[in-house]
Amino acid sequence: MACMHIRLNPARMGSETEVLEQSLRKLIVGQDEAIQAIVRVYQMHSTGMSLPGRPIANFLFLGPTGSGKTRIVEATAECLLGNSRALVKIDCGEFQHSHEIAKLIGSPPGYMGHHNTNPLLSQEALDQHFTCKTKISFVLFDEIEKASDALWNLLLGILDKGTLTLGDNRKVDFSRAMIFMTSNLGAAEMSALLSPRFGFAVQTQGSGETGRLENKIGRSVQEAARRKFAPEFINRLDKIVTFKPLGTNQLRQILDIELKRVQKRIFSGGPRRSFIFTATNRAKELLLREGTDAKYGARHLKRAIERLLVQPMSNLIATEQVRGGDCIRIDLDRSVDRLNFIREEEGLAVSAMTELVGFALPAAAMATSTSAPLETIRTWTSTLFK
Numbered sequence: 001m002a003c004m005h006i007r008l009n010p011a012r013m014g015s016e017t018e019v020l021e022q023s024l025r026k027l028i029v030g031q032d033e034a035i036q037a038i039v040r041v042y043q044m045h046s047t048g049m050s051l052p053g054r055p056i057a058n059f060l061f062l063g064p065t066g067s068g069k070t071r072i073v074e075a076t077a078e079c080l081l082g083n084s085r086a087l088v089k090i091d092c093g094e095f096q097h098s099h100e101i102a103k104l105i106g107s108p109p110g111y112m113g114h115h116n117t118n119p120l121l122s123q124e125a126l127d128q129h130f131t132c133k134t135k136i137s138f139v140l141f142d143e144i145e146k147a148s149d150a151l152w153n154l155l156l157g158i159l160d161k162g163t164l165t166l167g168d169n170r171k172v173d174f175s176r177a178m179i180f181m182t183s184n185l186g187a188a189e190m191s192a193l194l195s196p197r198f199g200f201a202v203q204t205q206g207s208g209e210t211g212r213l214e215n216k217i218g219r220s221v222q223e224a225a226r227r228k229f230a231p232e233f234i235n236r237l238d239k240i241v242t243f244k245p246l247g248t249n250q251l252r253q254i255l256d257i258e259l260k261r262v263q264k265r266i267f268s269g270g271p272r273r274s275f276i277f278t279a280t281n282r283a284k285e286l287l288l289r290e291g292t293d294a295k296y297g298a299r300h301l302k303r304a305i306e307r308l309l310v311q312p313m314s315n316l317i318a319t320e321q322v323r324g325g326d327c328i329r330i331d332l333d334r335s336v337d338r339l340n341f342i343r344e345e346e347g348l349a350v351s352a353m354t355e356l357v358g359f360a361l362p363a364a365a366m367a368t369s370t371s372a373p374l375e376t377i378r379t380w381t382s383t384l385f386k
């Protein structure tokens, strides 16, 4: 046997895992710790190195409202299963009373309603989104601080052994599930620490003094969690991640992501309704100004986009002022401090539109095609659809 001395690099990740990380970074802003945590467990799972007899991962996500706790789970499902809704979501607030647990696990045989119960946590529910390539389910327990004692007991069993016994004694296997639990617990402590210097802290997320403040916030939020939750629960977690409040820089990036999602929504209406739009920097600044609220994070920004951009756009569609194949520029009308909508092109082919926005329409949509004055609009759309 030849004697070798080759230094190996355990920090390098597999190409699939790298793709997952890059895709998540395109969808999730400012929450690198959470992305890292997900990517690491995915790597462990895909190489068969996860601990057997328990879920792939048990995560607790803490932090303020609208900071991406739920979105990152949806985004992971989107990246790995091709569908952001491919998850089982349990709002713990809806299961505060023990009798409501039957909705999750079904009733024992002989009980009233036994046959009509379709347990939310059945094996079928867990496995329904598996694809040929990826057999992972994503289970999200939202607002766990609101869970009843009965739900806690059930959760502890899942987190520890990766199994759950249904009302009719069937077993559900969670060993192919990533479990995510979210809570706003500690968000009050977080805003108390941030309030005197909120502007500074969030503008420069991740750097120097702010980094130290972030660590302090992380510790204080996690202490709040440790005070609230029993040690047997905390002990079953693989990782507690504190989501950071989003500052202007992060919201600006989220705005671009959300505008792309609006564009996708337009395309999902079919080829006859598909048009493209771009927003100027001045228009984006207005959306950002109207959509910034430290308390509600990106939720407020999304509401501003719906109110100021999507709703007027739906009026334009309904009145046929905007039609399939159009290119709409959205700018700021300074005189009234509102967005205005200008049609700059019409009769654009679907293929031209998809090339400009950089993502595909459903295959059927590609069939319709008219002439494409591509060059004329390529320049101004390139700023939005990077």
Ligand SMILES: Nc1ncnc2c1ncn2[C@@H]1O[C@H](COP(=O)(O)OP(=O)(O)OP(=O)(O)O)[C@@H](O)[C@H]1O
Residues within 6 Å of the ligand: 027, 028, 029, 030, 031, 063, 064, 065, 066, 067, 068, 069, 070, 071, 072, 182, 183, 184, 254, 257, 258, 297, 298, 299, 302
């Ligand atoms: N970090 C982020 N990156 C990208 N988009 C985000 C981010 N945070 C929030 N968003 C956007 O805001 C929306 C609301 O965020 P999300 O539902 O993840 O909030 P949350 O942290 O789960 O809040 P809550 O505690 O109220 O449930 C998301 O659907 C997404 O569009």
Ligand SMILES: [Mg+2]
Residues within 6 Å of the ligand: 069, 070, 071, 142, 182
């Ligand atoms: Mg949420």
